[in-house]
Amino acid sequence: MLxxxxxxxxSLRIETLPIILVLVLLEAILSAxxxxxxxxxxxxxxxxxxxxxxxxxGIIGAFVLRIILILTATWVIQYWQFxxxxxxxxxxxxxxxxxxxxxxxxxxxxxxxxxxLWQVVLLVSLTDLAFSLDSVTAAVAVARETWLxxxxxxxxxxxxxxxxxxFIKLLAEFARLEAAGYLIVGLVGCRLLLKVIADAYVPPEWxxxxxxxxxxxxxxxxxxxxxxxxxxxxxxxxxxxxxxxEEVIKKT
Numbered sequence: 001m002l003x004x005x006x007x008x009x010x011s012l013r014i015e016t017l018p019i020i021l022v023l024v025l026l027e028a029i030l031s032a033x034x035x036x037x038x039x040x041x042x043x044x045x046x047x048x049x050x051x052x053x054x055x056x057x058g059i060i061g062a063f064v065l066r067i068i069l070i071l072t073a074t075w076v077i078q079y080w081q082f083x084x085x086x087x088x089x090x091x092x093x094x095x096x097x098x099x100x101x102x103x104x105x106x107x108x109x110x111x112x113x114x115x116x117l118w119q120v121v122l123l124v125s126l127t128d129l130a131f132s133l134d135s136v137t138a139a140v141a142v143a144r145e146t147w148l149x150x151x152x153x154x155x156x157x158x159x160x161x162x163x164x165x166x167f168i169k170l171l172a173e174f175a176r177l178e179a180a181g182y183l184i185v186g187l188v189g190c191r192l193l194l195k196v197i198a199d200a201y202v203p204p205e206w207x208x209x210x211x212x213x214x215x216x217x218x219x220x221x222x223x224x225x226x227x228x229x230x231x232x233x234x235x236x237x238x239x240x241x242x243x244x245x246e247e248v249i250k251k252t
Contacts, residue, residue: 031156033184033212034131035163040181041123043171044112054117055164058124063157065129069136070153077137084196086130090189097182131188180219184212
């Protein structure tokens with residue numbers, strides 16, 4: 001029985017299988033914050049069919065950019081300017097949403113940050129890239145086998161696609177979930193910015209996860225108000241009021 005397979009210059013050993021299983025679980029869990037941000041972006045489009053296209057093409061673009069990031073990560077980590085660009089982009093995106101949401105709008109109504117399909121596709125791809133800057137570069141820095149990091153990136157994209165579809169439906173049911181997604185975008189942007197300007201003050205991973213979990217709980221804390229169907233107006237003048245029979249009154 002073969003206990004070792006060559007893959008992309010690396011090797012797949014029996015001992016690696018538990019690592020891959022853990023990798024699947026971790027990617028599924030850690031993709032949640034990214035997925036809600038992408039779902040909120042896609043929801044900017046008014047047509048559900050366009051939402052589907054934007055998510056599909058945006059995920060393809062995100063996959064390509066993530067693979068490029070993985071293959072060039074050892075070079076990228078030498079330049080802090082990339083993290084600064086990622087932080088600036090995420091903070092700009094969150095700021096644009098909250099500025100737009102300050103304008104009057106119905107509860108549960110989507111707050112668009114882009115109104116064209118190609119713009120949303122581009123934003124989805126760039127947002128995933130900015131979210132991946134920290135985790136991918138760190139993984140490549142410590143991983144011995146690049147193919148394992150590539151596998152993690154592929155699993156993360158698949159998990160992202162599935163979770164984003166779920167969140168698109170949930171965004172219509174929970175009034176605060178969209179704002180929670182952009183709060184997470186701003187939080188990740190602040191962490192990237194801290195890594196550039198004051199690395200000693202970057203919060204640990206467990207604190208970031210706790211904050212993200214708290215934001216998720218807040219996002220699911222309020223349902224959207226269901227709209228009651230319009231009832232037909234009652235025309236009282238057309239209602240005939242039955243008069244009591246005089247003979248019945250006399251007998252009583």
